[in-house]
Amino acid sequence: MTPNIPENTTAGVPAAAAAPHITVEGFDSPIPEIIDLDAPRDGVPLVIETQSGLERCAAAIAAGTGPAGVDAERASGFRYGQRAFLVQIRREGAGTWLIDPEPFGNLGIINDALRGVEWILHAASQDLPCLSELGMWPDKLFDTELAARLAGLPRVGLAAVIEQLLGFGLAKEHSAADWSTRPLPEPWLRYAALDVEVLTELREELIELLQADGKLEYAEQEFAAILAAGVAPPRVDPWRKTSGLHQIRDRRQLAAVRELWLERDSLAQKRDVAPGRLIPDSALVAAAKAMPATVPQLLSTKGFHGRAAQREAPRWLRCIAAARDMEELPPLHLATNAPPPPRVWADRDPEAAARLATARPLLQAKAEQLNLPLENLLTPDYLRRVAWRPPAEVTEDAISAELLALGAREWQVDLAAPLIAGAFLNPQPLPPKEAKPVAAASGQ
Numbered sequence: 001m002t003p004n005i006p007e008n009t010t011a012g013v014p015a016a017a018a019a020p021h022i023t024v025e026g027f028d029s030p031i032p033e034i035i036d037l038d039a040p041r042d043g044v045p046l047v048i049e050t051q052s053g054l055e056r057c058a059a060a061i062a063a064g065t066g067p068a069g070v071d072a073e074r075a076s077g078f079r080y081g082q083r084a085f086l087v088q089i090r091r092e093g094a095g096t097w098l099i100d101p102e103p104f105g106n107l108g109i110i111n112d113a114l115r116g117v118e119w120i121l122h123a124a125s126q127d128l129p130c131l132s133e134l135g136m137w138p139d140k141l142f143d144t145e146l147a148a149r150l151a152g153l154p155r156v157g158l159a160a161v162i163e164q165l166l167g168f169g170l171a172k173e174h175s176a177a178d179w180s181t182r183p184l185p186e187p188w189l190r191y192a193a194l195d196v197e198v199l200t201e202l203r204e205e206l207i208e209l210l211q212a213d214g215k216l217e218y219a220e221q222e223f224a225a226i227l228a229a230g231v232a233p234p235r236v237d238p239w240r241k242t243s244g245l246h247q248i249r250d251r252r253q254l255a256a257v258r259e260l261w262l263e264r265d266s267l268a269q270k271r272d273v274a275p276g277r278l279i280p281d282s283a284l285v286a287a288a289k290a291m292p293a294t295v296p297q298l299l300s301t302k303g304f305h306g307r308a309a310q311r312e313a314p315r316w317l318r319c320i321a322a323a324r325d326m327e328e329l330p331p332l333h334l335a336t337n338a339p340p341p342p343r344v345w346a347d348r349d350p351e352a353a354a355r356l357a358t359a360r361p362l363l364q365a366k367a368e369q370l371n372l373p374l375e376n377l378l379t380p381d382y383l384r385r386v387a388w389r390p391p392a393e394v395t396e397d398a399i400s401a402e403l404l405a406l407g408a409r410e411w412q413v414d415l416a417a418p419l420i421a422g423a424f425l426n427p428q429p430l431p432p433k434e435a436k437p438v439a440a441a442s443g444q
Helices: 051-063 108-113 124-133 144-151 158-166 186-194 199-212 216-229 251-271 281-290 295-299 307-311 313-325 342-348 350-370 380-388 396-406 410-425
Strands: 065-074 084-092 095-099 118-121 140-143
Touching (some): 051 084, 051 095, 051 108, 065 124, 065 199, 084 124, 084 186, 140 144, 140 216, 144 158, 144 216, 158 199, 199 216, 216 410, 251 313, 295 307, 295 313, 307 313, 342 350, 350 380, 350 410, 380 410
Parallel strands (some): 118 140
16 A cells, blocks of 8 residues: 655654644744545565464564654453453564564563563553563654643644644554454554654653653653563452442442353353343342343343343343352442542541541642642552541651652652641641531421
8 A cells, every 4th residue: 555644754753743733842843734644665474373373473573773752552341351452563674563472372482572672651550561471562652642741732632742743643443443353354453553653753842841851750650660560460250340339338239240240241241242242230239229020021121121130031040049148248439548538627627637538639729720630640559548647747758758659759759748748747728618508497
């Protein structure tokens, strides 16, 4: 396919898009006409699905220069789990490669080819887990989505950032497609290749913005923290994330949700299908609340329709029966060391509420001054935890130690700790609570 990108380029970027309008404070360049990025400059590559092809791919990538743009496509909502069904890599001198991971148990050969190479990903936390399952993990990272947040861009989706900084229009119509489809349609492959087409150029523009604002070190610390954290461990009691679980107020009904969720998960894994395609979460909660005892009762429960509901009805009824006869019931809530919701602080601990109410506006003002989101200046949970249980002696050093222990980065601590310490040492009194109106007595 002939690429639809003009030959007159600067660092691989079309000249017409070389000076996009940048809305970040301190930059004000003319807005160019947006160029639709609708075909890769080298054409749509063939999908690698053989060992010999994988070896050619690894050799080409290893011989390339500079950082590598990396992306992965999953089949969320279609298949069980979050594994990758396509991996895209582009590196200067190597071109773009599309790899089907399914024929290979592991992509370690690609990981070896990228040793010491900086990977460019957009929203790395979404793709790193599935890449890790394939034996891939970067030695160095540049996350364009996180960099865009730190740079203060108003929109941080990949298409939006590319448009703002490079002047390209990037279609995203296949982002929610079933990437387990085989063979993958040519328009999907074109879309996948375009996702890594200009990541190197995007990285360069973001570095320029971050350097201009003195934030490049912030970004580097954030990227290093992502790599150091690794893949999150499996969630404890993942069934407790069932959508709508807050409606359950009875422990036996909660046990029914658990039994139904675990059975659905087991069946979904066996069939390699997303659990929600068998039975939606809302149906699990509805069945737990109704506790039906017969197939007709179950199938009349809201959400229990379709092939999996009817064919597997006895399976679901066994789960509900097991919960009905269960002696050891799960607790409604797990023990946690997290602070209570801030809305109740004024009643439970007015001093903690005053600390939080004083510190939060100071951090918000600092975030606005730096032109970055408040949650990137400091994770809100960290502030709540240190406000609820401050160190015995409130000093800047003590607050710094608490924040570092919670996981804050050095740059965040340097900016936030002085503000928090000052707020805690001089908390502003809470406004008086308004008295609730007293209803008139009957007959008056």
